[in-house]
Amino acid sequence: MPELPEVETVRRGLVDTIVGRRIDGVAVTGMRTVRRTSAEAVYDGLMGTTPVAVRRRGKYLTVELDSGYHVMIHLRMSGQLLWVPADADEPVHTHVAVTFGGKPARRLLFVDPRTFGEVVVYDPADVAAEIPELHRLGVDPIADVFDRPVLAAILRHRSRRMKPLLLDQHLIAGIGNIYADEILHRAGVHPEAISSRLSPSSVTRLHEAIGTILATAVEHRGSTLADARYVDLFGAPGAYRERHRVYGRAGERCLTCGxxxxxxxxxTGRATAYCPVCQRRPFKPQRSRAARVESREPTPPPTRGA
Ligand SMILES: [Zn+2]
Structure with missing residues (x-):
C-alpha cells in the first residue's frame, strides 16, 4: 500500500500538473471507487471546476477546487493516479478519468485493480460527517509540526507495542508497514518495545529516524515493490526500495551491524522485519510459571564452614 512517501510523490506530481487547469470532462465507470457518494456526485462536483491546491494528510490526498469543494483521493492497496495524453488508451481497471483543458489537453486516470481506493467530492465544512477517518487523523510527520515533544507525548501516554503504535493512523498519520520497520531499525527500537517505557535517548533516536527515513524516501520518490503496484503520476517507479535495510530482507545479514x-x-498481525542485534529487546522475556514457582522456594541456609 502506498504510504506517506509514495502519496507525497503523487501529490507533488499533481501540483505540477492539475493545479490551475480547468476540468473539461469527467467519466466515472467504477462504482466501487465512488461508493461513498455516487457517480453523479463525483461528476457534478468536478465538472467545470479548477484545482487550486493539492494537500496530503497521512495517506490521504485532498484537492481543493475553485468551487470551494474538496476532493479526497485514497489509493489504498493498489490505486494509481496517472497523467496521460488525452488520446492515450485507458489501462484496464480505470475507474475515473478526468480531462483537463489546455494545450494539449491531458487526462488524469484513477486506476485500481483491487478497488479498495476511493474518490470523494465533499464540502470541507462537513468533513467530520462525510469522511470521519480523515477528520480524526493523527499528526502528519511532514505536513505538521512534529518535534520531539509531540512524539514524546504520543509515546508517554500509551502502553502499546511500538510497531502497532506507529501503524495507528489516529496517532501518527502516513506510516505503514514498510516505513514502520525501517524507522524502528534505524532507531534501534525493538518492534515489541512498549511505548511508555522507551528511554529518553530512544525517543530522540525514534524522532530522528521518523524524520530521516520519511524525508529520504520522499527524495527517492517512494518504494516500488516487486508487484510494481506503486508508480508515480508519470508511470515511473520509486527508487527507495533498494535502500530498505530490513523490510523484505528476512534471512539476510543486517546491512547496518553486519x-x-x-x-x-x-x-502483531502484520509481518515485521527487524534485526535482533540492532534492535535488542528492552525488556526481559516473561519467565515461565515453572521458573517463578522455583524462585519462591526458600533459599537453603548457608552451610557453615563451607
Ligand atoms: Zn543489525
Whole structure:
C-alpha cells in the first residue's frame, strides 16, 4: 500500500500538473471507487471546476477546487493516479478519468485493480460527517509540526507495542508497514518495545529516524515493490526500495551491524522485519510459571564452614 512517501510523490506530481487547469470532462465507470457518494456526485462536483491546491494528510490526498469543494483521493492497496495524453488508451481497471483543458489537453486516470481506493467530492465544512477517518487523523510527520515533544507525548501516554503504535493512523498519520520497520531499525527500537517505557535517548533516536527515513524516501520518490503496484503520476517507479535495510530482507545479514540476521515477527498481525542485534529487546522475556514457582522456594541456609 502506498504510504506517506509514495502519496507525497503523487501529490507533488499533481501540483505540477492539475493545479490551475480547468476540468473539461469527467467519466466515472467504477462504482466501487465512488461508493461513498455516487457517480453523479463525483461528476457534478468536478465538472467545470479548477484545482487550486493539492494537500496530503497521512495517506490521504485532498484537492481543493475553485468551487470551494474538496476532493479526497485514497489509493489504498493498489490505486494509481496517472497523467496521460488525452488520446492515450485507458489501462484496464480505470475507474475515473478526468480531462483537463489546455494545450494539449491531458487526462488524469484513477486506476485500481483491487478497488479498495476511493474518490470523494465533499464540502470541507462537513468533513467530520462525510469522511470521519480523515477528520480524526493523527499528526502528519511532514505536513505538521512534529518535534520531539509531540512524539514524546504520543509515546508517554500509551502502553502499546511500538510497531502497532506507529501503524495507528489516529496517532501518527502516513506510516505503514514498510516505513514502520525501517524507522524502528534505524532507531534501534525493538518492534515489541512498549511505548511508555522507551528511554529518553530512544525517543530522540525514534524522532530522528521518523524524520530521516520519511524525508529520504520522499527524495527517492517512494518504494516500488516487486508487484510494481506503486508508480508515480508519470508511470515511473520509486527508487527507495533498494535502500530498505530490513523490510523484505528476512534471512539476510543486517546491512547496518553486519552481525544480526533479519528476523520476521508475525504476532502483531502484520509481518515485521527487524534485526535482533540492532534492535535488542528492552525488556526481559516473561519467565515461565515453572521458573517463578522455583524462585519462591526458600533459599537453603548457608552451610557453615563451607
Ligand atoms: Zn543489525
Amino acid at each position: 552481525r544480526g540476521v533479519i528476523r520476521r515477527l508475525t504476532e
